[in-house]
């Protein structure tokens with residue numbers, strides 16, 4: 001379980017990005033975090049794997065209070081939490097399988113890291129992860145020969161190979177066309193259901209959020225203004241989250257994106 005208790009995040013420049021956040025996310029949930037640009041979505045997500053430190057309150061993951069972790073403790077935490085970015089973060093000039101095998105590097109003895117030697121078991125696990133996201137046939141293709149959607153699946157396979165309990169995804173479909181974005185959201189749903197991994201996604205596309213996630217957390221100016229089932233998100237809730245800027249004709253770029261997927 002992930003538990004935020006009265007969490008505040010203040011950046012060194014004095015900006016308070018999260019205010020009094022109270023939140024419990026159980027193992028196996030599929031959660032979408034929505035809100036206007038600058039509302040605090042990325043900040044919230046990045047506190048969960050200690051990419052950001054909280055300023056006040058307590059944040060625990062599986063009973064471990066994150067602010068008490070240091071060096072090795074933080075590395076262990078990050079092994080249990082996979083992170084996916086909009087930009088995929090892949091090495092595009094090497095093969096798909098080599099990118100997935102990177103997931104094992106933190107655990108490897110130094111000599112194997114230097115020589116780049118992977119065990120049969122690691123290779124098998126990498127291939128199984130690629131199979132899970134439907135791109136096993138691309139294992140030996142260079143990443144720069146894949147489409148954006150396929151590259152996002154490589155990133156997802158690399159995260160799966162790590163066998164995390166939690167996947168955090170920061171705008172994972174923002175650079176994808178609507179059809180591919182749906183496929184990637186469906187991948188997350190399948191992994192969530194079949195492997196009971198907690199999936200937490202920051203997303204601007206409200207329709208995708210409502211279609212795939214079971215729970216929606218709406219953030220406005222650093223505060224949670226909605227937390228509930230995605231099926232209960234109606235126009236009124238969206239106006240609250242988007243500060244009255246959801247306009248189906250669309251003037252705000254993100255709010256417009258949110259309704260026009």
Ligand SMILES: Nc1ncnc2c1ncn2[C@@H]1O[C@H](COP(=O)(O)OP(=O)(O)OP(=O)(O)O)[C@@H](O)[C@H]1O
Nearest residue numbers: 011012013015017036037038039040041042043044
């Ligand atoms: N490193 C930083 N230092 C100071 N302020 C920051 C920093 N990172 C983010 N902020 C500010 O914190 C607030 C929340 O930012 P955050 O990136 O969490 O928003 P977001 O909802 O994820 O936005 P977007 O949808 O545009 O990614 C914003 O006002 C932003 O300018």
